[in-house]
Amino acid sequence: MDYELSPREQTWRDEVREFIAEHVDDALADETRERGNEGRGPRARQFLDALKERGWWGLAWPEEYGGLGKTAVEQWIFIDEIESAGAPMLPLTVTSVAPTIMRIGSEEQKQEWLPRIQAGEIEFALGYSEAAAGTDLASLETRADLDGDEWVVRGAKMWNTMAHHATHNWLAVRTEPGARKHKGISMMIVPMDAPGVSVQPIWVWPGLRTNALFLDDVRVPRANLIGERGMGFYYAAMALNFERLSSARSVRRDATSGRSSRRCGASSSMGGRFATSRGYARPSRDSTWRSRRPRCSGSRRPGCSIGGASPPPSRRWRRSSSRS
Ligand SMILES: Cc1cc2nc3c(=O)[nH]c(=O)nc-3n(C[C@H](O)[C@H](O)[C@H](O)COP(=O)(O)OP(=O)(O)OC[C@H]3O[C@@H](n4cnc5c(N)ncnc54)[C@H](O)[C@@H]3O)c2cc1C
Numbered sequence: 001m002d003y004e005l006s007p008r009e010q011t012w013r014d015e016v017r018e019f020i021a022e023h024v025d026d027a028l029a030d031e032t033r034e035r036g037n038e039g040r041g042p043r044a045r046q047f048l049d050a051l052k053e054r055g056w057w058g059l060a061w062p063e064e065y066g067g068l069g070k071t072a073v074e075q076w077i078f079i080d081e082i083e084s085a086g087a088p089m090l091p092l093t094v095t096s097v098a099p100t101i102m103r104i105g106s107e108e109q110k111q112e113w114l115p116r117i118q119a120g121e122i123e124f125a126l127g128y129s130e131a132a133a134g135t136d137l138a139s140l141e142t143r144a145d146l147d148g149d150e151w152v153v154r155g156a157k158m159w160n161t162m163a164h165h166a167t168h169n170w171l172a173v174r175t176e177p178g179a180r181k182h183k184g185i186s187m188m189i190v191p192m193d194a195p196g197v198s199v200q201p202i203w204v205w206p207g208l209r210t211n212a213l214f215l216d217d218v219r220v221p222r223a224n225l226i227g228e229r230g231m232g233f234y235y236a237a238m239a240l241n242f243e244r245l246s247s248a249r250s251v252r253r254d255a256t257s258g259r260s261s262r263r264c265g266a267s268s269s270m271g272g273r274f275a276t277s278r279g280y281a282r283p284s285r286d287s288t289w290r291s292r293r294p295r296c297s298g299s300r301r302p303g304c305s306i307g308g309a310s311p312p313p314s315r316r317w318r319r320s321s322s323r324s
Helices: 007-023 026-035 042-053 072-084 092-104 107-118 232-250 313-320
Strands: 124-127 143-147 150-157 168-174 185-191 197-204 208-221 281-283
Touching (some): 007 072, 185 232
Parallel strands (some): 124 168
Antiparallel strands (some): 197 281
């Protein structure tokens, strides 16, 4: 088997490296590392704007959706170079959720969501896991019941990373309680500003924030169920497969320092995943995710309250730079 990059792939790598040489410096890498999961700083926003201008925001998207149609290897080259330089990665909204919508969504749904994702208006948190449904995702209990033209969503999600900055949640919910576990799940888009949505912080090693998400009778338009009803388990698996490309890069980091093997680089999207050892999970000081105390409302969106306690003292410096 030939593991060498083809001439076309080498040309692409050189182009990415040129872009990096022009747009990535130590200040950007430091900002990216220091902010962790706390949203983008000014340098990161500037960098991602430059990516958009270059047409690289949807670089793996097919051309019909405004992308470049890059292959998996070309995406890997891009991720490898960008992360090694310590620059912020493309969000999973673009690299995981959008390609899934392209494959499973109706024409109306594609028209509704893809241009807004492409424009950078939408950022998803990924709502798969629950307290008792992680590896065994099919056990999830968050439920959505149809009431007229709306779904009414009730339940709680765990490890809902970036929920405190996201505009929407890409949510796995049980819509067919009578069906077999894997067949009763659907994927739904829930706006974070919908009444009844609340977020509580969970701090994990090495000082990164993830969240618990609570959904109390949240009403969601019927059309926000993406693809076919009852197929959500398979759609989640599809989205997670897209996600793997980014994950593959992160495992090369030094597990002690959280730094890239070549240079610093805790990317905002993958930093949390990097710290997936359950032993390091650190719920809020005075309230576990179950206590649900919606206290400080620091969110920029109405109806989305950030509940819970302060981070442990050693984590406070992150908190002070927590708003993007
Ligand atoms: C920092 C962080 C960020 C995260 N971000 C997100 C996110 O944004 N969205 C999201 O949906 N999820 C997120 N996750 C959740 C992550 O994907 C889960 O941790 C994962 O699904 C595993 O679930 P669990 O932690 O409940 O572990 P469990 O399912 O309880 O598993 C615990 C251990 O047992 C092992 N195990 C489980 N079942 C078996 C079996 N049958 N046979 C052998 N071994 C088994 C597992 O491999 C694991 O080592 C995040 C997690 C962390 C820590």
